Amino acid sequence: MKLPSRRAFLKTAAVAGGAVAGLSATAKAGPKNVLSPDRKGVLVDTTVCIGCRTCEFACRTAHGLATPPLESYGDKSVFSAMRRPDTGALTVVNQYPNATKSELPYFVKVQCMHCDHPACVSACIVGAFSKQENGSVIWDTDRCIGCRYCMTACPFQIPSFEYNKAINPEIRKCDFCITRTRANALPACVETCPVEALTYGPREEVLRIAKQRLVTYPERYVNRIYGEYEAGGTGWMYLAGREFADLKFPKLGQNPAPGVSEAIQHGIFAYFVPPVALYAILGAIMWMTKNRKEGV
Amino acid sequence: MDDHMKATPMKTKFITPGVIVLILLALNGLVFLAGRFIFGIGSVTNLNDQYPWGLWIAVDVAAGVALAAGGFTTAALGHVMHQEQYHVVIRPALLTAMLGYTFVAIGVFVDIGRWYFIWHPLVMWNGSSALFEVGICVMIYVTVLYIEFLPVVTERFIGRVYLPGLLRQLNAPVDRLLRALDRGLSKTMFVFIIAGVVLSTLHQSSLGTLMVIAGAKMHPLWFTPILPLLFLLSAISVGLPMVIFESIIAARSFKLKPETEVLGRLGGMVAPILGVYLAFKLGDMFIRETFVYLAEFNTASVMWTIEVVVGIVIPLRMFLSRTVLKSPALLFVASTLVVLGVAVSRINNFIVAYQPPYALHPYLPSFGEISVTVGFISLLTLMYRACVMIFPVISVPEDRPALHSKYAIRTEKS
Structure with a gap:
């Protein structure tokens, strides 16, 4: 029988281990997650929104999505069931009853929250998502492989997939x-909102305005800004006159959305030390048991 | 061991009534698969924006990876720890792993929306993504498995290359290539064997990390930061039962005597491993105090109970019994329970536990989805049958004493 000599064994093992270790140098690449102090945010004041859905029309128009004529958006019957953003509408408005003034229901506009620490950016297998310097979390069609892990990861259940293509x-x-924002224009929904329910600006500034409103009109709002801390902070933030849970906002902790998954991931692959160490241990076991069998 | 075992191609008719059923199931799956490639994923599956991952990810990919764990567990046992008496099960386990991972790759290929970009992770890296790690590890491991299987191919064909027609002139070069491969591999095979074990531990655990990022959407019965550890332990614990399971099926299918002694000794190792897995599973439950959710009666609590009682506790008790370890029938039952238990655990983690905040109705796989999954399993079984008939995989008693072989590499020509 032929067995590799001990020297050959060590030599080959060292080469293999070195090759694996070398990979770690390039493993740093990944999607951008810029947290610029100038990143933009939007404050959605759900107590101001009148549910006209003009933002839905503006959004579809700005993104080249098919839309019925603007006049049809006055139809209130769509509010009978909760709607979610999908491939044909990147933002939708839902209606919730107002307990104290039933003639003034609350309207909640839903769209991507543009997290400060987005789960989609962390999860995407090819880094197709990135957090831009201006706060936008965007998707790159040239990278995406359509695995839909972003949808599994997103705590707000936002990304939508074209299943029938x-x-x-x-x-x-x-x-x-x-x-639009790169050309110094406002986001389409912000620009079109007739009642200024949406306030666009640097996130810090928007947050300051929100806090001011809570102080000025304490009877109007529940004393909380949704998105200030949720999932580690989001670009879009909300004020409401009812508990956020009643308005179907997901209940989330303050930890960044990727949670412990990145810590686990980076723990297992800390400079490839754990895998290489395991390789070495197994190699040692293999070598020793071999010698035992040989009776050396 | 008294009687020497030698891996030999099985000689029997390929077509049997069972094989015809498998062919029909495979064809049925291929029809729906064609629908998926022509009309999109939505035309065949019940997947939607609430449930982006379904049966294909849970069974074809996650359960497939777990049930192919026999490959690295037997390699660790037989090659790394040099437990020579288990060499008879290494090749069948290797073949299962090789075919299993091939179908995992195919499963991913059909599930992703842009299958033609499946190579993207090779050049577009995201180190923070658990899926990226799983993807890269699986890609490398599939390659390693094929390399580990090469010696079986060289053993079968060295000195027996008979190409038809004009290709006949290539007989001598192909034979020389095989011999060169064989020589090179016998010196370096240990590198691949260790790499296979390391890669397996990495991606078996990272498969558990996948659902950690979905934390807020996961049912508390399953969501825990130690998911990667639980996935790794369950993969290790299903490795040997899977080997026993398929060894007994193969013995029956090819009318061989089951290797009861070897299988019984393998079975004896299952109980401690299952015990460790169960300890972590229950320990985690008590630390997080999630047992309160078992008091509710719903899909989640029922599925959790099936996963743990039927998939871990009952087989654990069975594998502790001497009677079970001596009986092929009982060994088969106990192993089947572990195999089903781990399959249910993957379905639980990827489907049952996943509770999106805005789900309109629960996800149930469509007929087309099930057809594709069943079709793949049938195709895998058919390919396994073909492979053991072409290549020396399954060991049978040999009259003359076999030469000692290492790493399941072709024995030296006498």
Whole structure:
């Protein structure tokens, strides 16, 4: 029988281990997650929104999505069931009853929250999602493989997938009108809102305005800004006159959305030490048991 | 051991009534698969924006990876720890792992929306993504498995290359290539064997990390930061039962005597491993105090109970019994329970535990989805049958004493 000599064994093992260790140098690449102090945010005041749904029309128009004429958006019957953003509508408005003034229901606009620590950016297998310097979390069609892990990861259940397209199905979600904001225009929904329920600006500034409103009109709001800390903080933040749970906001902790998954991931692959160590231990066991069998 | 075992191609008719059923199931799956590639994923599956992952990820991919764990557990036992008496089960386990992972890759290929970009993770890296780690590890491990299987191919064909027609002129070069491969591999095979074990521990655990990021959407009975550890332990604990399970099926199918002694000794190792897995599973439950959710009667609590009682506790008790370890029938039952238990655990983690905040109705796989999954399993079984008939995989008693072989590499020509 032929067995590799001890020297050959060590030599080959060292080469293999070195090759694995070398990989760690390039493993740093990944999607951008910029947290610029100037990143933009939006304050949605659900007590101001009148549910006209003009933002839905503006959003579809700005993103080249098919839309019925603006006049049809006055139809209030759509509020009978809760709707979610999908591939054909990146934002939707839902209605919830107002307990004290039933003639004034609350309207909640839903779209991507543009998290400060987005789960989609962390999860995406190919880094197709990135957090831009201006706060937008955007998706790159040239990278996406359509695995839908972003949808599994997103705590707000936002990314939507074109299930009925065989070739180049897209992941769709609000992109914070990145093409418009890069040209110094407002996001389409913010620009079109007739009652200024949406306030756009640097996140810190928007947050300051929200806190001011809570102080000025304490009877109007529940004393909380949804998105200030949720999932580690989001670009879009909400004020409401009812408990956020009643308005179907997900109940989330203050930890960044990726949670412990990144810690686990980086723990297992800390400079490839654990895998290489395991390799070495197994190699040692193999070598020793071999010698025992040989009676050396 | 008294009687020497030698891996030999099985000689029997390929077509049997059972094989015809498998062919029909495979064809049925392929029809729906064609629908998926022509009309999109939505035309065949019940997946939607609430439930982006379904049966294909849970069974074809996650359960597939777990049930192929026999490959690395037997390699660790037989090759790394040099427990030579288990060499008879290494090749069948290796073949299962090789075919299993091949179908995992195919499963991913059909589930992702842009299958033609499946190579993207090779060049577009995201180190923080658990899925990226799983993807890369599986890609490398599939390659390693094929390399580990190469010696079986060289053993079968060295000195027996008979190409038809004009290709005949290539006989000599192909034979030389096989011999060169064989020589090179016998010196370096240990590198691949250790790499296979390391890669397996990495991606078996990272498969558990996958659902950690979905934390807020996961049912508390399953969501825990130690998911990766539980996935790794369950994969290790299902490795040997899977080997026993398929060894007994193969013995029956090819009318061989089951290797009761070897299988019984393998079975004896299952109980401690299952015990460790159960200890972590229950320990985690008590630390997080999630047992309160078992008081409710719903899909989650029922599925959790099936996963733990039927998939862990009952087989654990069975594997502790001497009677079970000596009886092929009882060994088969106990192993089947572990195999089903781990399959249910993957379905639980990826489907039952996943409770999106805005689900309109629960997800149930469509007929098309089930057809594709069943079709893949049938196709895998058919390919396994074909492979053991072509290649020396399954060991049978040999009259003359076999030469000692290492790493399941072709024995030296006498």
